[in-house]
Amino acid sequence: MDQLVAANFQMSPATLLALNGVLAFMMFGVSLGLRPADFAVVLRRPLAPVTGLVAQFLLLPALTCLATWLLHIDSRLALGMILVSCCPGGTFSNVMTWLGRANVATSVSMTAVSSLAAVVLTPLNFALYASLNPYTREALQAIALPAENVVLLVVLVLALPMFSGMVIGARFPAFARNSEGWFRGASLLVFFLFVAISVAKHWQTAVQLAGAVLTLVIAHNALAFAIGHLSGRLMRLPVADRRAVTMEVGIQNSGLALAILFTFYPSAGEMLVVAGFWGVWHLVAGLSLAGCWNFYSRSGGPGNTGFQLGKTAAGRPLSRAAAPALEGKSQ
Numbered sequence: 456m457d458q459l460v461a462a463n464f465q466m467s468p469a470t471l472l473a474l475n476g477v478l479a480f481m482m483f484g485v486s487l488g489l490r491p492a493d494f495a496v497v498l499r500r501p502l503a504p505v506t507g508l509v510a511q512f513l514l515l516p517a518l519t520c521l522a523t524w525l526l527h528i529d530s531r532l533a534l535g536m537i538l539v540s541c542c543p544g545g546t547f548s549n550v551m552t553w554l555g556r557a558n559v560a561t562s563v564s565m566t567a568v569s570s571l572a573a574v575v576l577t578p579l580n581f582a583l584y585a586s587l588n589p590y591t592r593e594a595l596q597a598i599a600l601p602a603e604n605v606v607l608l609v610v611l612v613l614a615l616p617m618f619s620g621m622v623i624g625a626r627f628p629a630f631a632r633n634s635e636g637w638f639r640g641a642s643l644l645v646f647f648l649f650v651a652i653s654v655a656k657h658w659q660t661a662v663q664l665a666g667a668v669l670t671l672v673i674a675h676n677a678l679a680f681a682i683g684h685l686s687g688r689l690m691r692l693p694v695a696d697r698r699a700v701t702m703e704v705g706i707q708n709s710g711l712a713l714a715i716l717f718t719f720y721p722s723a724g725e726m727l728v729v730a731g732f733w734g735v736w737h738l739v740a741g742l743s744l745a746g747c748w749n750f751y752s753r754s755g756g757p758g759n760t761g762f763q764l765g766k767t768a769a770g771r772p773l774s775r776a777a778a779p780a781l782e783g784k785s786q
Contacts (some may be wrong), residue, residue, distance in 0.1 A: 475718070478612040478710050482570065483563065484638025485546045486620025487631035489567055496567055503561045503687075510686040510704045511569060514575050515679055516540040520584035522678070523591065530594040532668065534585055535729030536675050538712045541580040543569035543613070545706035547738065556752040557698030570613045572587045577711070578605040598720050605715055612714060645767035668725075674733045675745035676740050680705035698748055706741050709734040 468518045497504045519540040523533035552562035561642030585595040624631035687697030712730040717724055 468469060475608070475612050475714050479616040480638070480641075480713055481546045481615040481710070483620040483623075484634070484641075485549065485566070486617040486695045487624035487634065487638065489563065489617070490625065491621075494567055496563060497564050500561075502690060503558070503700060504564050506686050506690045506692065507561070507683065507700035508572070510682050510700065511544060511565075511570065512541075512580065514682050514686065515704060516580045516584045518678065518682065519675065519776070520588050522675075524588045527590065528671065529667075529725065530591045531723060531725035532593055532671060532729055533588060533591045534598070534723070535712075535726035536590065536671065537585050537588070538581050538715065538726065539675070539707050539709050539730055539733050540679070541577050542708040542711045543573035543577065544703045544748060545708045545710075545737065547740070548702050548706035551741045551745045552699050552702045554742070555698050555702065555748035557748065558693075558695040559699070559703065561696050562703055565699070567617070569703070570617055570708075573608055573708075573711070574609045574614055577609060580599070587602045590644045598723065599612040604719065608715060608718060609711065610724050612711065613708075614743065666714050668728050668732050669736070672729065672736050673740075676705060676733065677735050679737075680740070680744065700746070702741060705744070706732065706737050709737065 493604065509543065516537060517538055522528075523536055528536070531680055547564070548647050549559060549562045549566060582595070586590045650690050683701035686704070687700045692700065709730045713734065716730060720726070
């Protein structure tokens with residue numbers, strides 16, 4: 456891997472601003488349905504959310520660091536894996552949790568809390584675990600991501616849009632109900648478009664890295680899902696909560712990793728390819744897992760009450776479009 460030349464993924468200021476705007480747009484749309492009660496779930500029923508958050512911000516980055524060290528993974532690829540593992544849960548985990556007949560209240564509360572915690576924990580964890588791995592320590596020093604600027608970026612693309620979405624959703628509930636599904640679909644489409652443009656722009660480098668990176672991304676994502684699942688089993692969570700924790704840990708906000716890299720180190724080609732491939736693969740894997748859970752539950756297996764749990768902590772359906780399906784499929 457050392458002979459591979461890193462691609463220059465330099466974006467224009469306008470394109471970079473658009474990418475960060477897409478992330479903020481995604482978080483705003485997800486947050487339209489959030490209420491303070493969704494955060495209160497962590498206080499009322501803390502076991503499942505806390506289990507998931509520990510798995511997400513402690514176990515996943517720690518085991519990622521250990522695996523990249525023991526397997527002697529190329530330092531730039533390892534840095535990309537560590538950065539993705541330090542990001543909060545992805546914004547589409549709530550939908551996949553609902554599709555998998557899991558506890559959406561747990562998923563929503565975890566997404567909300569992890570997005571806020573990421574303001575501090577994402578740059579802190581990345582600096583810590585990248586420095587603990589002797590193979591990535593030197594590469595980390597070469598990158599020298601400015602911690603205070605990373606915090607500012609996370610605030611602008613996660614925390615501020617979340618707060619704005621909650622305020623707008625509470626002030627205009629009809630708008631929130633009507634637009635939530637549209638926001639999710641549009642943001643997913645635009646995010647895929649950014650990934651496709653980035654890969655197409657540097658197709659030769661992507662092809663050179665594809666075999667090794669795709670294998671690492673699939674294995675890394677499987678590790679994330681396994682950590683979430685085993686953590687839930689260890690804490691003896693109910694099936695619906697265990698599925699929610701599994702999905703939250705497995706669906707990472709790789710878009711945030713891309714934004715950090717494009718903003719502060721656009722020449723880190725290998726790291727960008729890792730984050731870009733993860734952004735596509737974790738959706739494929741998550742939807743496949745949700746489909747398996749759904750089929751198993753519909754055939755009478757554990758978790759067959761999941762659609763009754765397809766609401767936020769405040770008792771609202773995930774979206775207006777989801778409500779009829781929720782009622783129809785729970786009959």
